[in-house]
Amino acid sequence: MEAYLIHVNGHGDRPAILDVHVNISGSGPALGKGKGRKPRWAVRASEMSKKTFNPIRAIVDSMRVEPNPQKPMISLSIGDPTVFRNLPTDDEVTRAVKEALDSGHYNGYAPSVGYQSCREVVAASYSCPEAPLEAQDVILTSGCSQAIELALAVLANPGQNILVPRPGFSLYKTLALSLGIEVKFYNLLPEKSWEIDLKHLESLVDEKTACLIVNNPSNPCGSVFSKSHLQKILAVASRQCVPILADEIYGDMVFADWKYEPIAALSTNVPILSCGGLAKRWLVPGWRMGWILVHDRRDIFGNEIRDGLLRLSQRILGPCTLIQGALEHIMRHTPAEFYHNTLSFLKANADLCYTALCAVPGLRPVQPAGAMYLMVGIEMEHFPEFENDVEFTERLIAEQSVFCLPATCFEYPGFFRVVITVPEEMMLEACARIQEFCERHYQGSELAQDLECDK
16 A cells, blocks of 8 residues: 655645555455456447438438439439539629639638628628618528527527428428437428418427427428418417527529518517528528528527527637638629529429429429429329339339439428429420329329319
8 A cells, every 4th residue: 555645725624735545556456357357449429429310311312223224314302503503603603702712811710600791791681670680690600501500509408399390301300309309390281382380380389399490481392481471470489489490591582473571570579590591592502601690679589599609609610711701792792683593594494393293193283482492292092002202202213213302301291392403404304204104103083183283
C-alpha cells in the first residue's frame, strides 16, 4: 500500500492536504479483475442514428425491379429541377457567384447565423407591412432542410409531438423521429384540392403538441392554400396556442391563376418560423442556401426561441460563405423574366400532364396550383392484380420504364406523385406510356368510368 499526498485548497475546517492510500500492487479485487480483462472492440451506432429513417429511400431501395430495356427510362420521381438541364438558373445568378469567388472576400468563416448584410437582404426581400422583418429576424442555414431541422429542434423536446400533413414531405418525419419527437399526421383532402381537414387537425392537439407544420405550396401535392383557408388554420393554432413551422420553400412557385399568401402576413398573434431558401425559385438546390424567418409580433417566442436558434446554428459554422457573398446580387438583380419563364414552363407541363392523365381509365389526377408536383389517385379496385400503389409503380417501371414515386412514401397509399420539371416531349411520352400501362391492366367497364377529374 503506497501513500500519496494530494494538495487541495483548504476551506474552513477542511485540511489543506489529504493523505490518500491507494492499492497499486494489483492484488486487490478491483485492479486484479481489471488487469485480467482482455480489451474488446465495442463500437455501436448511436441511438439517434438508429432512429433516423427516410421513408422514400426505404421504399425505393426495396423496389427490386428492372426497367424495360426496350424503352429509355423516364424518371418523374426526383424533386430536383436541374436533373434534365432544361431549367438552368439565370446568368445573373451564376455571374454573382463568380464575382464573389473572384473577389477573394468569402473564403473564411462567417457568423453562424450568416453575414449581417445577407440577413438584411433576405429580411428586405420578404418583409411586408403585415409581417415586417429585420435582419435580427433572419437565420441563414445550409438549405431549407437545415432550416426545418433547426426550427424543429428549437420548438420541440424529445417526448413531445408535432403535427405533420398527410400526404407530406417525408423529411419532417425523418428529422422528428431522429430527435425523439413523436409525429402525428393530419389529413389533407384531395377532393378539396388538398385543403387541410381542420377538424381532424384540431383533434390531434394535446398537452404535448409542440408545433404545427404547414407546407404551402405543397410537396407532394402541388396545392396552394387560399387566404380564407390559411385564416382557418391560424384560428386553430390560435385557439390551441400552438406555434407554426411554415415550410414555404415553394412560395415563389405559384401559377398565374393562383395567389400565394405567406401565412405570417395573415397572423395577428400566432408565432411562426417560416423556412425558405434559394433552391427552387432560383433553381439551385445544390447551393445549400436557406433561411428561417422569425415572425413574432406578440413576443410569444421572446428571447427564448431566438437564443435557442442562435445556439443551434453554432453546431456548424453556417451556410456556404461563397453563396452568401453572391446573395445580395442574386436577390436584387435576377430579372423578373427568369421567374416568369420558369413558372410558365411548369404550368404548361402541369396542364399537359393533368389533361392527359384525366383521360386515362382508373386514374384521378388532382390539378396542381404551384410547386413542381402533381398527385394522381389510383382506383385500385380497377387494378386488382396490384396490391397497392408500390406494386403499381413497380410494374409501371418494369413495363414502361416510367418511374413515379408511390404515395406510400408520403404516408398516403393509393396515389403516385409526378414531377413536372421534365422537358415537354418527355412528359408527353411518359403520359402516353402511363396510359398504355393502365389500359392494359384496367378491369372495368369503360362506360362506367367517370372521367370527371377532381378540381
